[in-house]
Amino acid sequence: MVAGTEGYDRFIPLFIQASQSLDFIEACADFIPFLPPEPARVLDIGSGAGQNASALAEMGFNVTAVEPMQAFLDAAKNTYQNVPVRWFKDCLPHLDCLACESDKFDFILINSVWHHLDEIECEQAIHRLSTIVKKGGKCAISLRNGPAGMGTRVYPTDVELTVRQFQENDFECLLILENQPSILKSKDSVKWSKVVVRKCE
Secondary structure (H helix, E strand, O other), rough: OOOHOOOHHOOOOHHHHHHHHOOHHHHHHOOOOHHOOOEEEEEEOOOOOHHHHHHHHHHEEEEEEEOOHHHHHHHHHHHHHOOOOOEEEEOOOOOOOOOOOOOOEEEEEEEOOHHOHHHHHHHHHHHHHHHHEEEEEEEEEEEEOOOOOOOOOOOOOOOHHHHHHOOOEEEEEEEEEEEEOOOOOOOOOOOOEEEEEEEEO
């Protein structure tokens, strides 16, 4: 088991139902203005039950999705079997499944993932991201703070630290939004921040 997935195995049907009911335009509204023109290469890391990857593919992007939990990956493949997404089982920080990829990505979405990584894993992840995104390409990251939910391996996130770590790996910051409410009901104690960074050219 991937450490960051601890706890989710108790709520697999609930997670899949809740995730696939989310609307991409609402859930990722702050990131949409930073999407590149179609059919750019987009990577969805921690793709869960596949709803964001599917929406991006239907928008015309060339989408690769990476998810560590087999149950979520199977649900995504089944629900969105007619949508052209390349599905992989893997996770941050190393993303070994992409080792043979010859083309880099124009846009990387990391939604509801970062709080499952410890400080060392975050540093490793950012270094890895810097090797798979094109110059001028963007990474969009959501940062969660609040009590644990379905996933029990949860760490506090820090916007300033995250941005600084990306800057140390040759990224520039395009967007910081802090202390946003959750779009899910009964999550008043959970706050989100959004960050978009671009690989320097």
